[in-house]
Amino acid sequence: MTERAVLLVDADPAVRDSLTTLMDLNGFTVHSFSTGAAFLRELPECSVHCVICEADLPDTSGILIYQHLQSLNMNLPFALLVSGLNPAVVRSAHSAGINEIFQKPLVHRRLLNFVSTC
Numbered sequence: 001m002t003e004r005a006v007l008l009v010d011a012d013p014a015v016r017d018s019l020t021t022l023m024d025l026n027g028f029t030v031h032s033f034s035t036g037a038a039f040l041r042e043l044p045e046c047s048v049h050c051v052i053c054e055a056d057l058p059d060t061s062g063i064l065i066y067q068h069l070q071s072l073n074m075n076l077p078f079a080l081l082v083s084g085l086n087p088a089v090v091r092s093a094h095s096a097g098i099n100e101i102f103q104k105p106l107v108h109r110r111l112l113n114f115v116s117t118c
Contacts, residue, residue: 036060050077077118
């Protein structure tokens with residue numbers, strides 16, 4: 001069976017722990033990162049299933065990470081996590097090509113459905 005890796009980028013350790021547990025329980029391997037720099041530096045060389053990324057990271061934005069992945073021709077399913085539904089962030093995300101946006105606090109069932117259907 002091929003490893004189904006979810007790449008998770010979120011500055012909040014509680015969110016990383018919660019989502020890692022959720023994904024583990026549903027058969028996914030999770031590689032989690034607290035900053036965009038750590039994610040890009042250690043981008044795993046495994047079969048990536050999808051990326052879940054916080055919009056507002058300490059060192060960059062989730063939108064910039066998405067655009068960087070696109071520049072590398074890594075057209076991966078990508079979910080953006082936002083704290084509060086900021087219309088400007090949503091417009092920027094949609095303009096960049098990100099269609100899956102989840103507002104914190106998360107509804108884990110919706111996020112799991114996204115990951116499962118990638």
